[in-house]
């Protein structure tokens with residue numbers, strides 16, 4: 412089974428003449444369409460708002476395209492607040508969800524009029540002391556009813572994030588006593604989860620707690636369901652059933668919250684950009700020892716998900732793959748690796764791929780979220796360039812596509828820029 416690509420080998424070869432591999436390419440039309448699809452699925456909820464999780468793909472050009480489609484931003488640090496600002500996302504269109512947050516970030520978030528989401532009961536006094544209290548306040552809840560947890564988010568009871576159910580009562584009561592009048596409730600219970608039932612289980616718990624919190628004498632202006640919608644990294648996996656989810660949320664809202672359903676917010680990252688990013692790299696060496704190795708000019712420093720979580724990312728060898736029938740090609744079994752001095756620097760292990768030679772162009776799929784953003788400089792590796800594949804006309808329709816540079820590659824000078832000697 413295969414995955415499709417939004418560009419040709421010629422386009423990539425042309426680009427690679429001026430901008431050496433590795434680099435990332437993002438498909439603007441796909442990102443815009445996903446952002447719209449999410450809002451449309453929740454169009455039954457007046458006030459629905461998606462805040463893109465900036466950490467997933469922190470680039471202001473992409474954030475601005477999302478803003479045009481109605482998206483806000485979910486930020487968790489000062490630079491992320493600035494990225495949102497540069498993209499024209501302002502005020503309550505920004506959700507600020509720090510954890511272990513320093514005073515200066517609370518001050519900045521408050522100054523910008525962002526919605527402040529507290530990760531701890533103890534942060535209420537800290538916020539008041541350092542930034543003053545905002546008009547609107549939110550707490551982050553960690554649901555514990557979930558049966559499973561998964562490899563990325565872990566067991567909810569081991570989570571460093573959020574408040575317990577009991578602490579929520581205390582937190583909202585204290586906030587009310589301090590004079591806060593507008594409230595929201597937030598959770599981020601799952602990560603990369605494709606099962607609709609599992610998301611709905613978390614929503615049921617969240618709505619139930621929201622209803623119980625009415626005892627405190629507050630009304631929620633919004634409930635933020637978080638992100639965590641999964642994407643089918645493996646070609647045989649199915650797309651998340653967004654309509655089933657949105658309809659399921661509606662039913663739960665009616666059942667548990669009754670007539671007064673607040674605005675619902677989400678802060679998806681992966682679901683919006685994950686499938687629309689590609690890491691393009693070239694094969695440097697093919698090596699045979701105990702196994703067959705393909706050495707790329709990209710490494711785990713460019714994309715750490717496989718090394719960090721054992722995550723699967725589909726790989727296409729440009730134009731070596733008959734899209735419909737891999738069996739018609741000669742195949743090999745390879746470990747696809749980078750050049751870090753770490754043995755987990757592997758993009759794929761024992762992967763069946765068309766016979767590979769040095770110089771081949773390799774595309775690693777589903778690298779649009781938590782990918783370039785998680786890059787690092789170990790072994791003196793430099794972070795790669797990013798390009799936006801965009802069609803003429805701002806909203807991605809019609810015309811010849813162009814590849815616009817939206818982040819240049821780091822240079823050795825950048826690497827040395829912070830050193831003092």
Ligand SMILES: Cc1ncc(COP(=O)(O)O)c(C=O)c1O
Nearest residue numbers: 464603638639640678679680681
């Ligand atoms: C607070 C918060 N919101 C949203 C997200 C986005 O998650 P995802 O990309 O899985 O949708 C994250 C991811 O780490 C997060 O920490």
